[in-house]
Amino acid sequence: EVQLVESGGGLVQPGGSLRLSCATSGFTFSTYWMSWVRQAPGKGLEWVATIKQDGSEMYYVDSVKGRFTISRDNAKNSLYLQMSSLRAEDTAVFYCVGKIRGPDSYWGQGTLVTVSS
Amino acid sequence: QSVLTQPPSVSAAPGQKVTISCSGSSSNIGNDFVSWYRHLPGTAPKLLIYENNKRPSGIPDRFSGSKSGTSATLGITGLQTGDEADYYCGTWDSSLSAWVFGGGTKVTVL
Numbered sequence: 687e688v689q690l691v692e693s694g695g696g697l698v699q700p701g702g703s704l705r706l707s708c709a710t711s712g713f714t715f716s717t718y719w720m721s722w723v724r725q726a727p728g729k730g731l732e733w734v735a736t737i738k739q740d741g742s743e744m745y746y747v748d749s750v751k752g753r754f755t756i757s758r759d760n761a762k763n764s765l766y767l768q769m770s771s772l773r774a775e776d777t778a779v780f781y782c783v784g785k786i787r788g789p790d791s792y793w794g795q796g797t798l799v800t801v802s803s
Numbered sequence: 804q805s806v807l808t809q810p811p812s813v814s815a816a817p818g819q820k821v822t823i824s825c826s827g828s829s830s831n832i833g834n835d836f837v838s839w840y841r842h843l844p845g846t847a848p849k850l851l852i853y854e855n856n857k858r859p860s861g862i863p864d865r866f867s868g869s870k871s872g873t874s875a876t877l878g879i880t881g882l883q884t885g886d887e888a889d890y891y892c893g894t895w896d897s898s899l900s901a902w903v904f905g906g907g908t909k910v911t912v913l
Contacts, residue, residue: 721902723848730805730907731840731848731891745900781847786893786902787838788853795847 688712688792690782695797702772702801708765708782708794715763716740721786722756722767724778725796732778735767736786749775772801806831807892807905814911819882823908825875825892831903835895837875839868842889842907851890852877884912 694706706722722734735746735756744756755768765782777800784792808826815821825837839852850859852868855875867878875892892905 723904725842725844730889731842731893731904733893733902733904736902745902747901748899787836787895788850789857789859791838791850791853791859793847793849 688784690784690792690794692780692782692794692797695780695799697800697802698772699803700773700801703768703770704772704799706767706769706780706782706797706799710763710765710782710784710792713784713790713792715758715784716760718784719786720756720758720765721783722765723781723783723786723793724776724799725781726775726778729778733786734780737765769799772799774801777801805906806896806899806903807894809890809892809905809908811906812909812911814913815882816913817882817884820878820880821882821910822879823877823890823892823910825877825905827873827875827894827903829873830898831873831894831896832870832875833873834897837868837870837892837894839866839875839877840891840893842891844889848891879910882910882912886910887912 721736753771779796781796782794836854840848842848855870856868889907
């Protein structure tokens with residue numbers, strides 16, 4: 687059974703930092719492009735970042751460039767998102783995604799990040 | 804303002820058909836495959852269509868996808884109450900070097 691379990695979400699003050707983790711199992715993690723996608727309250731899905739199988743390429747949405755860093759550990763089948771200089775507009779449910787374009791596309795249940803004082 | 808444009812909502816009676824449009828440009832839909840997702844807030848989004856018109860295993864043939872030029876369409880036939888959800892299109896934008904989603908379309912079964 688495929689599982690993607692996000693963790694690390696929570697309440698953080700503006701300007702603060704948070705590290706999200708995604709533990710995966712049930713598929714060959716090292717062969718998958720991995721991504722983070724978020725959904726702010728009342729808004730649609732927004733792609734955040736993507737990393738290549740070997741970590742050699744990373745892509746980010748403009749609004750998080752310089753603040754967020756996506757990384758992975760293929761030995762631990764895990765994906766990470768280091769977030770800094772957090773803003774209120776970063777408040778969202780963050781989803782871990784394996785192969786966003788398919789056909790074997792896997793999504794986690796999400797972890798909530800709330801940026802508020 | 805999303806790069807890909809979808810109607811905010813569509814509706815139809817049970818058993819009927821709905822179509823959801825997704826309009827883009829030459830740097831995204833016109834240049835790459837389109838995927839479609841279903842999402843119920845609070846749950847994990849689910850891939851319905853990949854590479855414009857292919858269905859992952861387990862997705863019923865009531866769901867179909869097509870693409871022409873810089874637009875794509877998702878069709879749902881034999882509408883069921885369980886189809887009520889938000890639907891998103893997505894593709895890679897080569898000018899932005901970013902994956903882009905449409906704004907989402909809420910499907911309501913009357």
